[in-house]
Amino acid sequence: MKKFLFLLVMSFSLMLILAGCSGSSEDSQAGGDEANSEGSTEIEFWTMQLKPTFTDYIEGVIADFEEENPNITVKWVDVPWGDMEKKILSAVSSETAPDVANLNPQFASQLAELDALVNMDEAVPAEEKEQFFEGIWKSNSFDGKTFGVPWYLSSQVSMYNNNILEEAGLTGEDVPTKYADVLDFSKKIKEETGQYAFFPSIDGSHLLETMVTMGVELTNEDMTKATFNTAEGKESFQFFVDMYENELIPREVLTEGHGKAVDMYQAGQLAVLSSGPQFLNTVNENAPDIYEATEIAPIITGKTGLMNVAAMNLVVPKQSDKQDAAVKFSLFITNAENQVEFDKIVPILPSIETALEDPYFNELPESPSPEEEARIISAEQLKNSEVLIPPMKNYSDLQKAMTDALQAAMLGEMSIDEALADAEQKWNKALQ
Incomplete structure (x- = not known):
């Protein structure tokens, strides 16, 4: 989206964003994730133009997550690629932001500049953080804070x-x-x-x-x-x-x-x-x-x-009153197993280092196709790649x-x- 549109939206919404971020963050830290009367929590997850091509995959990951976390349900909302920035800005300014959103680092950093995103250095345990490529994790940093969890790479x-x-x-x-x-x-x-x-x-x-x-x-x-x-x-x-x-x-x-x-x-x-x-x-x-x-x-x-290397990430807006569940889901969908499964249906690369140990990334079949050759070469390049x-x-x-x-x-x-x-x-x- 053009910068003038970004500034236009921000000029009207800056006060709302900062107020919303401050209030919701304190509420979340003080009281934990908000649950409904039956003790369950629903989080809203936004992606960029993954339907219908990857519907089965995303719904499958959500089902697995919900099975492991029976008190959390995930509402998936897919947004057209060209509309995401406008929609997320509108949602943040009206205090209706999703709990998890799929963005790219450059745009997410603009929200991070407003202190509108959860600091993943604090929210993600050290042992989980260390599983990601170090350079890729750092690509989601702004002003000394990490605003997103790396997802898929190209x-x-x-x-x-x-x-x-x-x-x-x-x-x-x-x-x-x-x-x-x-x-x-x-x-x-x-x-x-x-x-x-x-x-x-x-x-x-x-x-x-x-x-x-x-x-x-x-x-x-x-x-x-x-x-x-x-x-x-x-x-x-x-x-x-x-x-x-x-x-x-x-x-x-x-x-x-x-x-x-x-x-x-x-x-x-x-x-x-x-x-x-x-x-x-x-x-x-x-x-x-x-x-x-x-x-x-x-x-x-x-x-x-x-x-x-180009990276896509998952961010959690500070407005969310379900930050713990949102971070938990972000780490689940980006774990090595789920990333390898995703990589096998679309030519992308994982942000988890151990995922490259899968034979899929280092063994060529006989008479390989150009896609198979590209997969092996691009995976080999990751050790010398960074954003x-x-x-x-x-x-x-x-x-x-x-x-x-x-x-x-x-x-x-x-x-x-x-x-x-x-x-x-x-x-x-x-x-x-």
Whole structure:
């Protein structure tokens, strides 16, 4: 949701939120979870667009939880992806927030900034917390507090069209795993086939994630000052400028995002697609011939060796008067057994470290499909993966400032030095 809408809602609801959070938190801590006259507790659980595809799974987990906890019932509400932020803000402002909600860290951090979410460092026992990947647990932190329990993860891989590589006289072993090798590979593909090798998305968080893998430190430790106007920052911008000026990437990189990259790959116009494994289903449905030619390689990274992972979490609003039950359910649905079961029906990864010990994540069948190859590779990458962009204040402004600066440099409207200085000024204003 656009930042202006967020601020609009918040301007009307801030007092309600803080008042509601303060009161309900004290009531919960003083009296414990509120139960009805029959001694049972009902918690409301919101997810983002999981019906009808995952109805059986979610209802099965809820049934198992209720069997183990006969005094707790779970009311499941599924919200369309695009409506979640608006609905959760409206619910919080009207003091009708759910007891558990499925959000992403960047948006959840905006509620955490208002002190509207339960601190999981206090609510979750240490032995439970230690089961999660340390870096993933920290990705749900804001101002020294952890506002969510990690749920499912997604790690990108490189999908490549073997037909294009063969035409260029290359093999899968030639697919770059470092940005330092991308330029030469792209030149070879373009010269021999006339196709583009890559579509480096700069929309969303992609640009910032790429810069971090290249060794760029975006801010100081307390996130009050930009620190990317450095030799590493210039090197990262130079990479994109060189690719653009040498016509090694499509012009649409400037105006379109990851969706365009998927379209071009499906059309046989792109040698390598950097994407989450879930997009293999899209390729298979829309372009079965391209899918048949697709093989999998590790994602490209920079000199840091870091790889990004996207995380979804579960949060418990402080307004809830059933916080104990809500946290208990959050830990149940994210336990290793339930995560592995979920991962077997959708190409995602678990946030519990021991879940990767399941053979599903480390044993390939004979003649594996691209999805199976992607699963093993993405699981292997988790040990070097983390959420590279932590929750940050005014994040949409920061994103836009960096993208605008890079676009100006690629178009020659600014030098790289000027573009970085412009972004630095805007970041410092937004961060303060």
